[in-house]
Amino acid sequence: MNSQLISSNESALLLRVAAGNELAYTQLVERHWKKVLQHALSFVKSYPVAEELTQDIFIQIWEKRKKLSEVKSFDNYLFIVSRNLIVSHIRKKLIETDSLKGEKLQELFFKPDEQYEFKELVEIINEGATLLPEPRRSVFLLSRIEGRDADYISKELGIAKRTVRWHLVQALNFLRNYLHKHYNVNLLTLISLGVNFFS
Template identity: 85%
Template sequence: MNSNSISLNESALLLSISAGDESSYTLLVEKYWQKVLQHALSFVKSYPVAEELTQDVFIQIWEKRKKLSEVNSFENYLFIASRNLIISHIRKKLIETDSLKGEKLQELFLKPDEQYEFQELVKIINEGAALLQEPRRSVFLLSRMEGRDADYISKELGIATRTVRWHLVQALNFLRNYLHKHYNINLLTLISLGLKFFS
């Protein structure tokens, strides 16, 4: 079976589901359940939680089934739907436990083939940050790696809030130049990968 016939079959299936056909919906769930489950499991590390998230993904797809008639690529649609639910779950856990930091959460916004590049850029940013003098290095790490606000950093480091902001601006300028000079990485590249260190 070629890719065109697969695409046509998928489109017909989605149209049928959008019209409320439960048997077509069951076929779709059976086809993609394991893929969504593995995706969720790779982030939450708990089978029962991953199973619950997977169930929620397919419930949401059924509830919003009328939109399926407009979907060009169901795999992309499914990836976005599952990613958003996983992010929502982890955000709730962040509030409850504060166990994950900004770069890990941000990584979830990326497709799998972008995650390696993201991780490499984080390493390069850390490499540049290591060249900063104190307290500028600590200001940057606390602000951009741990997500702390200026008031927290001020108390933690014993410096004025305005001094925190000044050090942060200087650190970001240094790192932008460092990335461009040593790796030819510009701000647009960072933004395209969703990096929030420089915003």
């Protein structure tokens, strides 16, 4: 009976998230964050990388939230999303290691004729970041510009780590949409130019 009640509660939560309820989404993230982080950590062996992967996994769940209304087992769905992103990350790193011989992807694309375009994209991202409300803007800048982890940001800004994660997820979602809407820049373009704010 108890397991049926838990299942029923989660189904109701998923339906609220699918409808765009941000509070329900926050609850979903808090409920599963630690499990996904540990899963990612078991593969990548780096806490900062595992944390970024976990953020990306939950960003994808939010972006594709309408699918949640059809999900029968969220644990299975979460496992599939996590597995796909983790495998993609590992494959990308293997390709970089083999074909770039240790060079950073960003350095490969920093050829003279492409430097201007890269700098322009960075300026656009910074422009979008100025539109973020505080403390979301500070969370984004500390995380993606300065490379700080959630513990540091939490102490620096005096907010809970889960609040840091929420603001970062929302900031990344906003900036992706901002880039696409105002400049027609998609994620593939950013990756091809070595912009790692979203990876």
